[in-house]
Amino acid sequence: MSAVISPRALRPTVQAPFDLQRIRKDFPILELTVHGKPLAYLDNAASAQMPRQVLDRLIRYQTREHANVHRAVHTLSETATAAYEGARAKVQRFVNAREEREIVYTRGTTDAINLVMHGYGRAFLGEGDEVVVSQLEHHSNIVPWRMLCAEKGCKLRVIPCDDRGVLLLDEYARLLNARTRLVAVTHVSNALGTVNPMKQMIELAHACGVPVLVDGAQAVPHMPVDVQALDCDFYCFSGHKMCGPTGIGILYGKAEHLDRMQPYQGGGDMILSVTFEKTTYNAIPYKFEAGTPPIAAAVGLGATVDYLSAIGMDNIAAWEHELLAYATEQVGGLPGVRIFGTAPDKAAVLSFEVAGVHPHDVGTILNEEGVAVRTGHHCAQPVMQRFGVPATARASFSFYNTLDEVDQLVAGIRRVQKMFG
């Protein structure tokens, strides 16, 4: 008698290096049902969910510690300042920056990139200078540089990628020349999941004397990142993609760069006829943090870093790798489903297309099955153009996702195919 092997039995045997069920209990939102189905939240590349530990920290800050920072001598202002600056120190250790003052709070990755465009690009780049980006960039690492090019008469050069979504390093090396002033590249592609060989790319740029900005929005939540080991000049990431609050992000910059950069925004209600006092300007990171910052969000980001560190970024990367392998096998095994992004080194992002069905129809029907995926161009239209599609559906995983949720996704795609068959 022949045995019938269910797909479930074919799963890889996963020895979870951490207690997944306990971790899931940390995330109240994961208990929700959508259309009567358990929520399978697979839109983590857009924004990740927040654990109770961070929620509790936000409430504690707001109920017991809040006042404006760096302002007053009263107790609450000191408590708030300590929490705000304490979070900066946590972030510094998390990405292994040399000094706390190299950690600048921003509104997010986009804001961090714009800060460098204004403070570095507008100050130091001129006509004929070149900025190198890649085919895999999110719009937030293209548009600011296009704006700079339009203003200064600089040129944008683009590192192409192959059919797997892997950047062509030979082409990259050829793009670097005497006019190259900055390389701005994503660590991990948000649309395809490709992990770029950042260390090697940074070495190549530095060999030509070119500084490198890394868009780390999709890397920091999913793998250990060490800015000193990378030797990057700037590294940008967002709180909300790593289970922290929205409205807070980080620009890491080498102190030598930050020191000589122009401030991005004028602070407070300063008067135009008065030059800012030198003391307001010359201390980093504060010269880039004009106005009252999102204090609670910064404190929450500190708690997020503690939470992720307790689980361990290596453990997170290992579990997400299992999820990606299983999802790639199960979704990729469905007839009529094409996966975009097949680089050998990938983060847990699965961009796909169901033959004959527009991604938005896929997304709407998956939602009925409780499965939250992103559909569209993922703010990466050049990636879509490279693969000749207007949009894809994208499942993106976090360490709190389960193999059952992958099965739920697969069942949803089967339903899509049945409806449109």
Place this chain on the structure above:
Amino acid sequence: MDSKQLYQEVILDHNRKPRNWGKLEDASHRAEGLNPLCGDHIWVTLKVDGDKVEGLAFEGQSCAICKASASMMTTNVKGKTIPEIEQLIREFREMATGRLDVAREPNHLGRLSVFAGVKDLPARVKCAILPWHTLHAAFQRQASISTEGDADPMSLNAENR
């Protein structure tokens, strides 16, 4: 709402076999419609005699909701006058945005009311409206419209212009 209510057989059928697909060579009016967020991109061509639409066709790349909406639009407006069609465009838009309850209020939508459920899927409202918006643009001799920016049919500005 359940997507089954929206993805009814009639919509799936028009998606599979769109009616009046293509381009009219002798068109008197034409317009291009783009929904940049989705990537829906359609062209509508029509032949108007006096104020009567004698023929129309559409083609492009779009999701099922947009394609079915366009297909059913073509079958429903052919032979009607521009004022009658403008009335339908208004009613369709009001239905899709939840301002017209087709079950309770008088209207001329008929079978087009299968799209009523789209009002519960805000992200998909523009998909359903795009063909109608494009047809309106063609009447206005406007070459191209987008569902975003100033031309956004969902925008509050659209009401105030």
